Amino acid sequence: MRSGFGTIDVDDLGGAYRLNHFCRRVGLDREFAEAVRRNPASMVSGYGLSLEQAEHLLTGNVAALYLDGVHPVLLARLASAEVVGVDETSYSNAIRSLLDQFTEGEQ
Amino acid sequence: MARIVGGLGVPHTPTFPHLARSDPSGEVATRYGAVASALAEVRPDALVIFSGDHLNTFFLDNWPIFAIHVGEVEGPIDPVPGIDSQQLLTEGGLARAVYRHVVDSGFDPALTLSSSVDHGVAVPLYFLDRYHRLPVVVVHVNGVVGPLPSAIRCWRFGQVVGEAIASYTGPSSRVAVVASGSFSLEVGGPLLLPGHMWGVPAPDWAARVAASLAGRGDDLVALVTPRSLSAAGSVAGETLAWVAMRGATQHLTTRLLDHRKGEGHAFGFWHD
Numbered sequence: 326m327r328s329g330f331g332t333i334d335v336d337d338l339g340g341a342y343r344l345n346h347f348c349r350r351v352g353l354d355r356e357f358a359e360a361v362r363r364n365p366a367s368m369v370s371g372y373g374l375s376l377e378q379a380e381h382l383l384t385g386n387v388a389a390l391y392l393d394g395v396h397p398v399l400l401a402r403l404a405s406a407e408v409v410g411v412d413e414t415s416y417s418n419a420i421r422s423l424l425d426q427f428t429e430g431e432q
Numbered sequence: 433m434a435r436i437v438g439g440l441g442v443p444h445t446p447t448f449p450h451l452a453r454s455d456p457s458g459e460v461a462t463r464y465g466a467v468a469s470a471l472a473e474v475r476p477d478a479l480v481i482f483s484g485d486h487l488n489t490f491f492l493d494n495w496p497i498f499a500i501h502v503g504e505v506e507g508p509i510d511p512v513p514g515i516d517s518q519q520l521l522t523e524g525g526l527a528r529a530v531y532r533h534v535v536d537s538g539f540d541p542a543l544t545l546s547s548s549v550d551h552g553v554a555v556p557l558y559f560l561d562r563y564h565r566l567p568v569v570v571v572h573v574n575g576v577v578g579p580l581p582s583a584i585r586c587w588r589f590g591q592v593v594g595e596a597i598a599s600y601t602g603p604s605s606r607v608a609v610v611a612s613g614s615f616s617l618e619v620g621g622p623l624l625l626p627g628h629m630w631g632v633p634a635p636d637w638a639a640r641v642a643a644s645l646a647g648r649g650d651d652l653v654a655l656v657t658p659r660s661l662s663a664a665g666s667v668a669g670e671t672l673a674w675v676a677m678r679g680a681t682q683h684l685t686t687r688l689l690d691h692r693k694g695e696g697h698a699f700g701f702w703h704d
Contacts, residue, residue, distance in 0.1 A: 330618075330621050330622045330623055330666070331621075331661075331662030331663060331665070331666070332576075332578040332580060332658070332661055332662040332666065332668070332669060333576065333577060333578060333666060334577075334578035334579065335577065335578065335579070337578075338492060338577070342492055342493075345487070345491075345492055346491070346492075349487055349488070349491060352488075352510060352511070353488065353509065353510060391621070391622070396487060396576070396577070396620075396666075397618075397619060397620030397621035397666045398486050398487055398576055398619050398620055398666065398667065399487055399620075400620050401619055401620030401629055404629065405511075405629075413627075413628075413629050414627060416629065417624050417625075417626065417627050417628055417629060418626075418627075420620070420621065420622050420624060421622055421624055421626065422622075423622040424622045424623070427622065
């Protein structure tokens, strides 16, 4: 699990290959993004995620997904594509909430 | 023998082409235009572009530190408003010469014979060579998945690419080397500006990088450390493309370095 911000390291990404793959596909494959918009549960269920990862994705919990190891460059595509209830405003607010958490962790 | 007749660096924000079209005399169009004009003056017949892929062309099933696209290249693979994906004109002979020489020199780049590129290549080309008249060689430098290559290694990599260009005897005799990317930029992470999808976490450091680039870049390698890159944002590793470009163009002098206070990027041009 990630414990900070900055360059995303190989240690941060471990275990989140499928999550990263899902977010990448949302950004590159319009038909896939549209299918996720129409029926997110069905598209997520076919992706081989853990129950916890699937829940984070389906609830659009981008802060949790970041901690799970999704690269932010790929995670941001959920907002660009406006899937799983995430838009740019909600994304920015949610991901910035981690800043306090990381800062507190350093104290 | 070929000669490096220019070096340049620009950001590659995907919305910039749209902004420039909406306001042709605005800041974005003007700043790219200054670099494009300087490039036209040195009359290149090929471009070598250092740019880091954003997990579009390559992914976590096989992620390279360096890669050289030798063969067909199509892009952009990702959405860039106003730019449709197309086959790029490439300089295969030069790409092969670069690949061969960097391997002979101790580097281990990935090789592609058919590949794609993303906005990191498409946006600079939109401004510098909109009608794709110049053949290109695309060189990937990892700037988004740590551990990143060190600055000294990127500098040396750029030097070796420069050597390959200088010893090339194919159809392109006047080559310009391009760096694509920002210095300080957060995309998608906690350092976003409130209400935005981007942030500039280290504007002061970006200014120091720009100042170094405006000079000979002697302290660039000391400035660009894993710690400074990490503090400068999730894609600050794009700075390494500039380091490689200056490694290849160290013999050139600065003509233009346009960095403004608070920004995480710059527009630059070097010539002989």
